[in-house]
Amino acid sequence: MTGQSLIQKLPKTELHLHVEGSIEPQQVIEFARRNQVDFPYATVEELIAIYEFENLAGFGQVYRTNSTVLLTRQDFYELTVAYMRRVRLDNVRHVEIAFAPQGASSRGVSPEMALEAVLDGFEATAAELGMTGGIIVGCQRNRGLDDGLKMLEQVRPYRDRIMALGLASMEVGYPPRLFERLFNEAREWGWKTVAHAGEEGPPEYIWEALDILKVDRIDHGVRCDEDPRLMARLAEEQVPLTVCPLSNVYLKVFPSIDKHNIARLLRAGLLVTINSDDPPYFGGYVNENFAQCQTALGLTDEEIVQLARNSFIGSFLDEDARQGYLAEIEAVVAAELNPIAEMNA
Template structure:
């Protein structure tokens, strides 16, 4: 696509980012720096060799590389440095509130205690509040292609730290792992007072979106673009104001959408769905949130609508939402 609102104008719009895997912000240079710091051998010859492997054929080909790189994250400082690098980029893109996903089961598999992960990420978020005035928090994601008992165990292991989290999510390979498998885990999360979201309708069918809503009780759908295959579902999403956290560049890189020109974001907006734009795993998919807005060649009005949707769809307090919406209005006068 060509034309549309420019990147500088996009960055001037206060916005929230709601679909961001912090491990997916691990740039090759930082991966090698952390590998050297921690004495971890990466199976890549160089930064350039690693970057050259970012030609994914599907979600699984991405996940294989993604998990290999996560092995360099070992200490509280590693997680703080990772998140701090992302937060600086996000702030430059106009992000004023962020709800950051993390995958504790993978880190546990690498021998890293969950408290180490949470503490490091919280350090970076606390610093960003002071440094940039950013707000936000953490969403613990369950890896859906690992055993459900593993998800249940990790949730219980952080029950005493529920106050340090915003909510829970469900990510990784979607096909063959329907949402209902995690019904009991999500019910427990609700008992702990955690908000609930889930990846659905990216590579999986529209029925997974419906199941996430009806069985898991989620308040927001991550991706969700295949909802367009079910007109009744689209009407429901619009009527009930259930947000979708859409990731355009990710959808293209993982072949969920053929090309950015064919991305269904406008069809969602035209249907009245509360769609938002996010970066997913930006180090791997060719751009942070500003790049995702820019790639869509949006009109000024579309960009403002998407920024407004991101704020309204967030789990920020009502007072913080009002503050951010006022800042958005001031930026567009």
């Protein structure tokens, strides 16, 4: 079996995806026209031409410009539905989607309306496609603690439909420790918690996310290999890392995919997963991330299978559902890999 075929057949999850960042260029142009937005780019080609980023801040500027077209309930609903239908083509079966209500607020859009549209779009499409998952409400760390607490109050009416709290946006200058109170409140509500740490920020941010915010999972986390003690802890405690390889290359965290450290982290026993982050900006959805990593880093079929397993192990699924998906993976292995191994014996 070729790597591409195995990747397609394996059920997978996506644990690190920003729904606003899933907007395709054609959607940006369509929504701008529909909403009569004075948008600086008239065609898809003009827009794609600026998708070159020097760093996270440069990407953020384009991201914010594109997000100005997201104004109505229909926009947020269609955006969520389109992402789920697209990623289901990659045999992604479970998604944990991040949405940042503060981004809507900053444009004068009702965060409650936007969140409700995302929730409705997720729930309707999950039922349609037989998928599982949930919504992670993201706090934009550059807006500070007080704004994050305000956002938490705004989403309170939807708390039973929300899976987790996340911490995103630019890391440097906004260490996780600043948001301890926010995360304490989210845990009191019964939510899971995740935080971006160790992408552009140092390994110390990962320590803070674990020890101060007490997160269940680290988003990115790739700079952990600068700290051997942290590497050992992550491996021992099996803290999930939601790694986004193509995103890391596009944002210059690594110079090229063949220099990425995900294979090294996997082989060191860390619970790493593969995700797409903001796929239209970074060159591919989940399967493309898997495929490029396998080609550039020499991942074996067994390692590809382990990454698929990790995606369910690191998810917020209940144990029965998790074991069901893992059994599906083992069925693919039995059907596709074991006969090959027997023929080569």
